[in-house]
Amino acid sequence: MEQVLVVDRRKLEAQLPPKEFITEHVEQLHAFILEHHFFMDREKAEYDNTVKQIIPYVIIRQDGKYFLLRRLKKQTEARLHDKLSLGVGGHINPSEEAAGDVLDAGLLRELHEEVSVETVRSLTCVGFLNENNGGVSDYHAALVYLLEAEGQVSVLETEKMSGSWAEVPELEAVLDRLETWSKIVVEQVILAGVV
Template identity: 40%
Template sequence: MREEVLVVRRESLFGAQQPQGYIPVQKGFSYLRACRRHSFFAPRHKVENDPTLKQIIPYCVLCWEGRILVVVRKKTQSEARLHGLASVGVGGHITPADGDPADFDRLLLAGFLRELSEEVHVRTPWRATLCGFLNDDSNSVGSVHFGFVYRVECAAAPVVAETEKMRGGLVDASTLTPPEGTRWESWSQILVEAAPLWLNAPPAMSAEPFLITRP
Protein backbone atom coordinates (compact mmCIF):
# COMPACT_ATOMS: atom_id res chain seq x y z
CA MET A 1 0.00 0.00 0.00
CA ARG A 2 1.34 3.43 -0.96
CA GLU A 3 2.08 5.85 1.85
CA GLU A 4 -0.03 8.99 2.07
CA VAL A 5 0.98 12.18 3.88
CA LEU A 6 -0.83 15.34 4.92
CA VAL A 7 -0.38 18.30 2.57
CA VAL A 8 -1.80 21.72 1.82
CA ARG A 9 -1.60 23.60 -1.46
CA ARG A 10 1.00 26.37 -1.40
CA GLU A 11 -1.53 28.84 -2.79
CA SER A 12 -4.06 27.97 -0.07
CA LEU A 13 -1.40 28.27 2.63
CA PHE A 14 0.32 31.48 1.61
CA GLY A 15 -1.87 33.24 -0.93
CA ALA A 16 0.22 35.89 -2.66
CA GLN A 17 2.82 35.86 0.14
CA GLN A 18 5.97 33.77 0.15
CA PRO A 19 7.20 33.96 3.77
CA GLN A 20 10.66 32.57 4.43
CA GLY A 21 12.32 31.42 7.62
CA TYR A 22 10.83 31.27 11.11
CA ILE A 23 7.41 32.84 11.65
CA PRO A 24 6.32 33.36 15.30
CA VAL A 25 2.92 31.83 16.01
CA GLN A 26 1.34 35.24 16.71
CA LYS A 27 2.12 36.24 13.11
CA GLY A 28 1.07 32.93 11.59
CA PHE A 29 -2.53 32.31 12.61
CA SER A 30 -3.52 32.49 8.93
CA TYR A 31 -1.35 29.43 8.22
CA LEU A 32 -3.08 27.42 10.93
CA ARG A 33 -6.47 28.48 9.57
CA ALA A 34 -5.43 27.45 6.05
CA CYS A 35 -4.32 24.02 7.25
CA ARG A 36 -7.58 23.58 9.14
CA ARG A 37 -9.61 24.36 6.02
CA HIS A 38 -7.56 23.01 3.15
CA SER A 39 -5.26 20.14 4.23
CA PHE A 40 -5.69 16.71 2.67
CA PHE A 41 -3.83 13.43 2.20
CA ALA A 42 -1.89 12.68 -0.98
CA PRO A 43 0.46 9.87 -2.09
CA ARG A 44 3.94 10.64 -0.78
CA HIS A 45 5.68 9.59 -3.99
CA LYS A 46 3.67 12.23 -5.89
CA VAL A 47 4.35 15.13 -3.53
CA GLU A 48 8.02 14.62 -2.64
CA ASN A 49 9.19 16.82 -5.51
CA ASP A 50 6.11 19.01 -6.03
CA PRO A 51 6.63 22.54 -4.62
CA THR A 52 3.00 23.45 -5.30
CA LEU A 53 2.15 21.27 -2.29
CA LYS A 54 3.49 21.64 1.24
CA GLN A 55 3.85 18.53 3.40
CA ILE A 56 2.89 19.43 6.98
CA ILE A 57 5.51 18.47 9.58
CA PRO A 58 5.30 18.69 13.40
CA TYR A 59 8.88 19.71 14.30
CA CYS A 60 9.79 19.22 17.96
CA VAL A 61 12.72 20.88 19.76
CA LEU A 62 13.42 19.03 23.02
CA CYS A 63 14.78 21.09 25.91
CA TRP A 64 16.05 20.04 29.32
CA GLU A 65 17.78 22.22 31.93
CA GLY A 66 19.06 24.78 29.45
CA ARG A 67 20.16 22.21 26.91
CA ILE A 68 18.70 21.02 23.61
CA LEU A 69 18.75 17.57 22.06
CA VAL A 70 20.76 17.69 18.83
CA VAL A 71 20.55 14.73 16.47
CA VAL A 72 22.52 13.66 13.40
CA ARG A 73 20.63 11.63 10.81
CA LYS A 74 22.24 8.40 9.59
CA LYS A 75 22.06 6.93 6.09
CA THR A 76 19.37 4.51 7.29
CA GLN A 77 16.94 7.42 7.73
CA SER A 78 14.26 7.64 5.00
CA GLU A 79 14.94 11.21 3.83
CA ALA A 80 18.21 10.81 1.91
CA ARG A 81 18.58 14.57 1.48
CA LEU A 82 19.14 14.93 5.25
CA HIS A 83 21.73 12.18 5.72
CA GLY A 84 24.71 13.30 7.80
CA LEU A 85 23.11 16.63 8.75
CA ALA A 86 22.57 17.84 12.31
CA SER A 87 19.19 18.95 13.60
CA VAL A 88 17.74 20.63 16.69
CA GLY A 89 14.33 19.16 15.89
CA VAL A 90 12.71 15.78 15.41
CA GLY A 91 9.47 15.12 13.60
CA GLY A 92 7.92 13.75 10.48
CA HIS A 93 4.92 13.39 8.25
CA ILE A 94 1.31 13.13 9.35
CA THR A 95 -0.48 10.08 7.90
CA PRO A 96 -4.07 8.77 7.67
CA ALA A 97 -3.40 6.60 10.73
CA ASP A 98 -3.24 9.83 12.75
CA GLY A 99 -6.80 10.90 11.96
CA ASP A 100 -9.02 12.97 9.67
CA PRO A 101 -8.14 16.37 8.12
CA ALA A 102 -11.70 17.46 8.95
CA ASP A 103 -10.45 17.77 12.55
CA PHE A 104 -7.05 19.26 11.85
CA ASP A 105 -6.17 20.15 15.45
CA ARG A 106 -6.73 16.58 16.64
CA LEU A 107 -4.85 15.26 13.61
CA LEU A 108 -1.87 17.55 14.27
CA LEU A 109 -1.81 16.49 17.92
CA ALA A 110 -1.88 12.79 17.02
CA GLY A 111 0.94 13.21 14.51
CA PHE A 112 2.98 15.19 17.03
CA LEU A 113 2.54 12.57 19.75
CA ARG A 114 3.35 9.67 17.43
CA GLU A 115 6.53 11.27 16.09
CA LEU A 116 7.62 12.19 19.61
CA SER A 117 7.15 8.62 20.84
CA GLU A 118 8.82 7.04 17.81
CA GLU A 119 11.97 9.14 17.58
CA VAL A 120 12.88 9.90 21.21
CA HIS A 121 12.36 8.65 24.75
CA VAL A 122 10.72 11.43 26.76
CA ARG A 123 9.60 10.69 30.30
CA THR A 124 6.59 12.54 31.68
CA PRO A 125 5.87 15.16 32.72
CA TRP A 126 6.56 17.36 29.72
CA ARG A 127 5.08 20.52 28.24
CA ALA A 128 5.01 21.45 24.53
CA THR A 129 4.41 24.96 23.20
CA LEU A 130 3.58 25.76 19.58
CA CYS A 131 6.09 28.58 19.06
CA GLY A 132 5.81 29.21 15.33
CA PHE A 133 6.16 27.93 11.81
CA LEU A 134 8.98 27.15 9.38
CA ASN A 135 9.17 27.70 5.64
CA ASP A 136 12.34 27.58 3.55
CA ASP A 137 12.11 27.42 -0.23
CA SER A 138 15.87 27.72 -0.76
CA ASN A 139 16.41 23.96 -1.20
CA SER A 140 14.65 20.85 -2.47
CA VAL A 141 13.65 19.59 0.99
CA GLY A 142 12.34 22.87 2.34
CA SER A 143 10.42 23.75 -0.81
CA VAL A 144 8.01 20.86 -0.25
CA HIS A 145 7.61 21.02 3.55
CA PHE A 146 6.00 23.36 6.10
CA GLY A 147 6.84 23.04 9.79
CA PHE A 148 4.84 23.50 12.99
CA VAL A 149 7.56 24.27 15.56
CA TYR A 150 7.02 22.91 19.07
CA ARG A 151 9.33 23.56 22.01
CA VAL A 152 9.09 20.55 24.32
CA GLU A 153 10.25 21.20 27.89
CA CYS A 154 11.23 17.90 29.49
CA ALA A 155 11.46 16.94 33.17
CA ALA A 156 14.20 14.39 32.40
CA ALA A 157 16.90 14.24 29.75
CA PRO A 158 15.45 13.17 26.37
CA VAL A 159 17.35 10.48 24.48
CA VAL A 160 17.20 9.16 20.93
CA ALA A 161 14.93 6.13 20.51
CA GLU A 162 15.58 5.36 16.83
CA THR A 163 19.32 4.82 17.28
CA GLU A 164 19.49 2.91 14.01
CA LYS A 165 18.38 6.10 12.21
CA MET A 166 20.11 8.85 14.18
CA ARG A 167 22.49 9.65 17.00
CA GLY A 168 22.12 12.50 19.44
CA GLY A 169 23.25 14.38 22.50
CA LEU A 170 22.44 17.44 24.59
CA VAL A 171 23.97 20.81 23.68
CA ASP A 172 23.90 24.04 25.69
CA ALA A 173 21.11 26.22 24.29
CA SER A 174 23.21 29.38 24.62
CA THR A 175 26.01 28.05 22.39
CA LEU A 176 24.26 25.89 19.82
CA THR A 177 26.75 24.42 17.37
CA PRO A 178 26.49 21.27 15.24
CA PRO A 179 28.60 18.24 16.23
CA GLU A 180 32.12 18.18 14.81
CA GLY A 181 32.20 17.10 11.18
CA THR A 182 28.55 17.97 10.54
CA ARG A 183 26.50 21.01 9.63
CA TRP A 184 22.94 22.08 10.36
CA GLU A 185 20.13 21.12 8.04
CA SER A 186 18.38 24.26 6.81
CA TRP A 187 15.43 24.31 9.24
CA SER A 188 17.80 23.93 12.18
CA GLN A 189 20.06 26.70 10.89
CA ILE A 190 17.02 28.97 10.75
CA LEU A 191 15.94 28.03 14.28
CA VAL A 192 19.43 28.47 15.73
CA GLU A 193 19.57 31.99 14.28
CA ALA A 194 16.04 32.74 15.54
CA ALA A 195 16.54 31.15 18.99
CA PRO A 196 15.68 34.32 20.98
CA LEU A 197 12.22 34.29 19.36
CA TRP A 198 11.23 30.77 20.41
CA LEU A 199 13.38 29.59 23.33
CA ASN A 200 11.22 31.37 25.90
CA ALA A 201 8.11 32.18 23.87
CA PRO A 202 4.90 31.78 25.91
CA PRO A 203 1.93 29.83 24.52
CA ALA A 204 -0.32 31.89 22.25
CA MET A 205 -3.30 30.15 23.90
CA SER A 206 -3.65 27.75 26.81
CA ALA A 207 -5.38 25.03 24.78
CA GLU A 208 -4.32 22.39 22.26
CA PRO A 209 -2.74 22.56 19.73
CA PHE A 210 -0.98 25.67 21.14
CA LEU A 211 -0.13 24.07 24.48
CA ILE A 212 0.19 20.32 25.03
CA THR A 213 0.97 18.87 28.45
CA ARG A 214 1.45 15.39 29.78
CA PRO A 215 1.59 15.11 33.60
Protein backbone atom coordinates in the same frame (compact mmCIF):
# COMPACT_ATOMS: atom_id res chain seq x y z
CA MET B 1 1.95 3.36 -0.57
CA GLU B 2 2.30 5.92 2.22
CA GLN B 3 -0.01 8.94 2.12
CA VAL B 4 1.06 12.23 3.72
CA LEU B 5 -0.74 15.41 4.73
CA VAL B 6 -0.37 18.33 2.32
CA VAL B 7 -1.91 21.72 1.63
CA ASP B 8 -2.09 23.71 -1.58
CA ARG B 9 1.13 25.71 -1.70
CA ARG B 10 -0.34 28.91 -3.18
CA LYS B 11 -3.22 28.99 -0.68
CA LEU B 12 -0.84 28.41 2.22
CA GLU B 13 1.70 30.99 1.13
CA ALA B 14 -1.09 33.55 0.62
CA GLN B 15 -1.55 33.29 4.42
CA LEU B 16 2.13 33.94 5.16
CA PRO B 17 4.36 37.01 5.31
CA PRO B 18 7.53 36.74 3.16
CA LYS B 19 9.74 35.40 5.97
CA GLU B 20 11.30 32.01 6.66
CA PHE B 21 10.08 31.88 10.25
CA ILE B 22 6.97 33.51 11.64
CA THR B 23 5.62 33.69 15.17
CA GLU B 24 2.49 35.75 14.59
CA HIS B 25 -0.96 34.25 13.82
CA VAL B 26 0.28 30.66 14.29
CA GLU B 27 -3.11 29.57 15.71
CA GLN B 28 -4.81 30.82 12.53
CA LEU B 29 -2.30 28.89 10.39
CA HIS B 30 -2.98 25.77 12.43
CA ALA B 31 -6.73 26.22 11.82
CA PHE B 32 -6.13 26.92 8.10
CA ILE B 33 -4.16 23.67 7.74
CA LEU B 34 -6.82 21.68 9.57
CA GLU B 35 -9.49 23.05 7.26
CA HIS B 36 -7.62 22.83 3.93
CA HIS B 37 -5.40 19.75 4.17
CA PHE B 38 -5.66 16.62 2.07
CA PHE B 39 -3.53 13.50 1.62
CA MET B 40 -1.29 12.56 -1.29
CA ASP B 41 1.05 9.68 -2.09
CA ARG B 42 4.36 10.55 -0.44
CA GLU B 43 6.35 9.56 -3.51
CA LYS B 44 4.47 12.20 -5.55
CA ALA B 45 4.37 14.85 -2.80
CA GLU B 46 8.15 14.77 -2.32
CA TYR B 47 8.64 16.37 -5.76
CA ASP B 48 5.34 18.23 -6.37
CA ASN B 49 5.87 21.97 -5.96
CA THR B 50 2.13 22.73 -6.03
CA VAL B 51 1.74 21.40 -2.49
CA LYS B 52 3.56 21.69 0.85
CA GLN B 53 3.85 18.74 3.23
CA ILE B 54 3.21 19.95 6.77
CA ILE B 55 5.63 18.58 9.36
CA PRO B 56 5.39 18.95 13.15
CA TYR B 57 8.96 19.83 14.21
CA VAL B 58 9.67 19.52 17.94
CA ILE B 59 12.70 21.08 19.63
CA ILE B 60 13.51 19.51 23.02
CA ARG B 61 15.06 21.63 25.78
CA GLN B 62 16.07 20.74 29.33
CA ASP B 63 17.89 22.99 31.79
CA GLY B 64 18.98 25.38 29.02
CA LYS B 65 20.39 22.58 26.84
CA TYR B 66 18.93 21.37 23.53
CA PHE B 67 18.66 17.76 22.35
CA LEU B 68 20.84 17.56 19.22
CA LEU B 69 20.23 14.70 16.80
CA ARG B 70 22.54 13.25 14.18
CA ARG B 71 20.68 11.73 11.24
CA LEU B 72 22.23 8.42 10.20
CA LYS B 73 22.28 6.80 6.75
CA LYS B 74 19.31 4.51 7.51
CA GLN B 75 17.06 7.59 7.80
CA THR B 76 14.35 7.57 5.09
CA GLU B 77 15.15 11.05 3.76
CA ALA B 78 18.51 10.64 1.99
CA ARG B 79 18.86 14.40 1.54
CA LEU B 80 19.33 14.72 5.34
CA HIS B 81 21.89 11.93 5.92
CA ASP B 82 24.70 12.88 8.33
CA LYS B 83 23.12 16.25 9.10
CA LEU B 84 22.71 17.51 12.65
CA SER B 85 19.16 18.40 13.65
CA LEU B 86 17.26 19.92 16.54
CA GLY B 87 13.90 18.76 15.24
CA VAL B 88 11.97 15.62 16.01
CA GLY B 89 9.06 15.09 13.68
CA GLY B 90 7.82 13.76 10.41
CA HIS B 91 4.93 13.29 8.05
CA ILE B 92 1.31 13.13 9.11
CA ASN B 93 -0.66 10.16 7.78
CA PRO B 94 -4.39 9.51 7.19
CA SER B 95 -4.52 7.28 10.30
CA GLU B 96 -4.32 10.47 12.40
CA GLU B 97 -7.46 11.86 10.72
CA ALA B 98 -9.70 10.10 13.27
CA ALA B 99 -8.22 12.22 16.07
CA GLY B 100 -9.78 15.55 16.97
CA ASP B 101 -6.72 17.38 15.62
CA VAL B 102 -4.77 15.57 12.90
CA LEU B 103 -1.73 17.84 13.42
CA ASP B 104 -1.49 17.21 17.16
CA ALA B 105 -2.06 13.48 16.65
CA GLY B 106 0.72 13.30 14.06
CA LEU B 107 3.06 15.29 16.28
CA LEU B 108 2.52 12.95 19.24
CA ARG B 109 2.91 9.80 17.11
CA GLU B 110 6.17 11.03 15.58
CA LEU B 111 7.51 12.15 18.94
CA HIS B 112 6.74 8.76 20.54
CA GLU B 113 8.29 6.88 17.59
CA GLU B 114 11.55 8.81 17.62
CA VAL B 115 12.37 9.68 21.24
CA SER B 116 11.55 8.75 24.79
CA VAL B 117 10.92 11.70 27.11
CA GLU B 118 10.49 10.80 30.77
CA THR B 119 8.47 13.92 31.65
CA VAL B 120 7.00 16.57 29.35
CA ARG B 121 6.68 19.81 31.34
CA SER B 122 5.23 21.74 28.42
CA LEU B 123 4.75 21.54 24.65
CA THR B 124 4.17 24.88 22.92
CA CYS B 125 3.92 25.89 19.28
CA VAL B 126 6.46 28.70 18.84
CA GLY B 127 6.17 29.39 15.12
CA PHE B 128 5.82 28.32 11.51
CA LEU B 129 8.78 27.62 9.24
CA ASN B 130 8.44 28.02 5.46
CA GLU B 131 11.86 28.15 3.82
CA ASN B 132 12.16 27.87 0.03
CA ASN B 133 15.84 27.96 -0.80
CA GLY B 134 16.15 24.58 -2.48
CA GLY B 135 16.20 20.94 -1.51
CA VAL B 136 13.92 19.22 0.98
CA SER B 137 12.35 22.39 2.33
CA ASP B 138 10.90 23.39 -1.04
CA TYR B 139 8.33 20.62 -0.52
CA HIS B 140 7.82 20.89 3.26
CA ALA B 141 6.79 23.46 5.87
CA ALA B 142 6.76 23.03 9.63
CA LEU B 143 4.83 23.94 12.72
CA VAL B 144 7.69 24.35 15.22
CA TYR B 145 7.16 23.32 18.84
CA LEU B 146 9.28 23.66 21.97
CA LEU B 147 9.09 20.74 24.38
CA GLU B 148 10.40 21.43 27.88
CA ALA B 149 11.58 18.08 29.27
CA GLU B 150 12.52 16.67 32.66
CA GLY B 151 14.36 13.44 33.38
CA GLN B 152 15.72 10.98 30.84
CA VAL B 153 15.50 11.77 27.10
CA SER B 154 16.76 9.20 24.61
CA VAL B 155 16.53 8.28 20.93
CA LEU B 156 14.30 5.29 20.17
CA GLU B 157 15.14 4.92 16.47
CA THR B 158 18.83 4.30 17.14
CA GLU B 159 19.37 2.90 13.64
CA LYS B 160 18.25 6.27 12.20
CA MET B 161 19.53 8.81 14.74
CA SER B 162 21.81 9.42 17.68
CA GLY B 163 21.28 12.17 20.24
CA SER B 164 23.15 14.27 22.79
CA TRP B 165 22.64 17.52 24.73
CA ALA B 166 24.14 20.79 23.52
CA GLU B 167 24.34 24.23 25.07
CA VAL B 168 23.74 27.32 22.93
CA PRO B 169 27.48 28.02 22.28
CA GLU B 170 27.84 24.42 21.05
CA LEU B 171 24.92 24.94 18.65
CA GLU B 172 26.56 28.09 17.32
CA ALA B 173 29.80 26.14 16.79
CA VAL B 174 28.07 23.55 14.56
CA LEU B 175 25.80 25.92 12.58
CA ASP B 176 27.41 24.87 9.30
CA ARG B 177 26.64 21.19 10.04
CA LEU B 178 22.98 21.73 10.94
CA GLU B 179 20.24 20.85 8.48
CA THR B 180 18.61 24.01 7.14
CA TRP B 181 15.55 24.08 9.42
CA SER B 182 17.67 23.61 12.54
CA LYS B 183 20.00 26.40 11.46
CA ILE B 184 16.98 28.70 11.04
CA VAL B 185 15.67 27.65 14.47
CA VAL B 186 19.03 28.37 16.13
CA GLU B 187 19.41 31.76 14.44
CA GLN B 188 15.81 33.01 14.43
CA VAL B 189 14.35 31.32 17.51
CA ILE B 190 17.02 30.40 20.06
CA LEU B 191 19.59 33.18 19.49
CA ALA B 192 16.82 35.74 18.81
CA GLY B 193 15.28 34.97 22.22
CA VAL B 194 11.92 33.75 20.91
CA VAL B 195 12.22 30.81 23.34
